[in-house]
Amino acid sequence: MHRPSSAETEVAAELAEVRPDLAARYAAALPGARTAVLTRLWRALAHEPLPWVAGRERGRDGLLLRLSDGRRLSGPPADPYATGGYVTRLRLDEASYGDPAALVTALSVPHGTSFAAELGHSVASSALSRAARDPLPHEWPVHDWEWEQRIVDGHPFHPNCRSRPGFSVAEQLAYGPEHGPVVRLGLVPVRARECLVSGVWPAELRDGERLLVPVHPWQAEHVLKRPRDPFEAGVDAHPLMSLRTLAVPGGPHLKTALSARLTSSVRDISVYSIGMSATLSEFAQTLAARTDGLLHITRTLGAATAHSPDLAAVVRESPAVYAREGERVVPVAALATTALPRSAPWLAAFAGLALTVGLRLLELGVALEAHGQNLLVVLAADGSPVRLVYRDLADIRVSPQRLARHGVPLPELTGRIVTDDEPALRRKLFGSLVAGALAGTAGSGAALREALAAAVPLLPRTADLAALRGEPLPAKALTLMRLSPDAPGDHWAALPNPLLTEVF
Structure with a gap:
């Protein structure tokens, strides 16, 4: 018999207060949510370089992990x-576990207590998302934000796919994109001379000598401690899948600071990224021009910070501006909510398009972080993939040596974004695009293998393609990262290359 985690119980109690009509649906959604999170956790335990896993033995009937103790x-x-939830229980010696939080608690690994709590939040929030969501309509969305609101279960591979510690049930319902809310953003006035501004800050977000910085209401209440005063002259917007970025109807996308931990990261906006945004945006347009029209990169219209990651915002054009008549621009993460990926020819065509663009830019010297949130696909009226759109340049990598080799001027960039390390460049692209966006769209190793096998032979032969074809596939070790607070930064797993093996 399952004993509810503290997070499950807390959400149930809050739900009884704010949305009692959802209580029964929430309870019914909990078993499926546990399975979804446990499946993601098992992937991590099976494939990430966790220091307390001493060995792995694969057999026809399953997988056995020998722990160091x-x-x-x-x-x-x-x-x-x-990506489907297929792991209902795991066995630790003689005990059986269907709750990911209870399993991690029983494992008693370093930093496991906080991770187990996050897994409990992930299960509870996933059940809440599923309970509050009606079945998807047969018609495709009209507005860009409606595509993003179709994504109910969050990150396809992260066990913390829906972890939102610090968010009450009422706040999740009010701000979570899967709940379909309209969010009133505050406008905090800050003297322009006290801000760092990159690009051109919009006139409609100015008040004389002051900038009006869009602020998420959660941030205003919990971090800035000013929950009411900035909202009388605010902006109504629709949250996108990142939660902190919102679409203004008929206008731009606003990326706001949100100093809360969601999945792996605290969602603030660094002063560093604000300072680089205009340079990166201009540079990105020169890159897009070298893709023969296959890629658009959204422009950063303006970015500003009050020299604090807690009070900053980025104004970015909507990817929808790149749709021609009859076309739709769809975030790759939302493709799984359609029937498109179930067609092997469609999936092969999409893989070919994405790899052509990604490898061409990598050869030039730029590795995109092309996961399902940053990468969007332009669909023709018949649903075929014709072009790509990329947004959010904050985590790309740029190689001065490769740019110089191709005669591309190097912009004035500094910090972590600049590297000539070939493994780091390939990890950035392959980990996000192949092990992330393409795998998440395919939904299984077999479907991913079939799509890659059809697409890869048609690509130009480069050293990067040879690495993709012949080496293990890199992916962020998301669970190891959460269990390694003393070693910040990205950690990586080497996954079986679907082009080399059929055994998973």
Whole structure:
């Protein structure tokens, strides 16, 4: 019999206060939410370089993990590219676990207590998202934000796919994109001379000598401690899948600071990224021009910060501006909510388009972080993929040596974004695009293998393509990162290359 986690119980109690009509649906959604999170956790346990996993033994019936303390953890075969919830229970020695938080607690690994709490939040929030969401309509969305609101379960591979600690049930319902709210952003006035501004700050967000900085209401209440006064002359907008970025109807997208931990990261906006935004945006247009019209990169219209990651905003054009008559611009993460990926020819065509663009830019010297949130696909009227749109340049990587080799002028960039490390460049692209966007769209190792096998032979032969074809596939070790607070930054796993093996 399942004993509810503290997070499940807390959400149920809050739900009884603010939305009692959802209580029964929430309770019914909990088992599926546990399975979804447990499946993501099993992928991590099976494939990430966790220091307390001493060995792995794969057999026809499943996978056995030998832990460093002598215990054994077993479960079904672990497809690292599967997105469906298929792991209902795992066995630790003689005990069986269907709750990911309870399993991590029983593992008693370093930093496991806080991670288990986050898994409990992920399960509870996932159940809340599923409970509050009606079945998807047959018609495709009209507005760009409606595509993003179709994504109910969050990150396809992260066990913390819906972890939102610090958000009450009322706040999740009010701000979570899957709940379809309209969010009133505050406008905090700051003297222009006290701000760092990159690009051109819009006139409609100015008041004389002051800038009006859009602020998320959660940030205003919990971080800035000014929950009411900035909202009388605010902006109504629709939250996108990142939660902190919102679409203004008929206008731009506003990226706001949100100093809360969502999945892996605290969502503030660094002063560094604000300072680089205009340079990167201009540079990105020169890159897009070299893709023969296959890629658009959204422009940053303006960015500003009061020299604080807690009070900053970016104004970015909507990807929808790149749709021609009859076309739709769809975030890759939302493709799984359509029937398109279930067609092998469509999936192969999409993989070919995405790899052509990604590898061409990598050869030039730029590695995109092309996961399902940053990468969008332009669909023709018949649903075929014709072009790509990329947004949010904050985490790309730029290689001065590669740019110089191709005669591309190097912009004035500094910091972590600049590197000539070839493994780092390839990890950035392959980990986000192949192990992320393409795998999440395919939904299984078998479907991903079929799409890559059809697309890869048609691509130009480069050293990067050879690495993609012949080496393990890099992916961020998301669970290891959450269990390594003393070693910040990205950690990586080497996944079985679907072009080399059928055994997962």
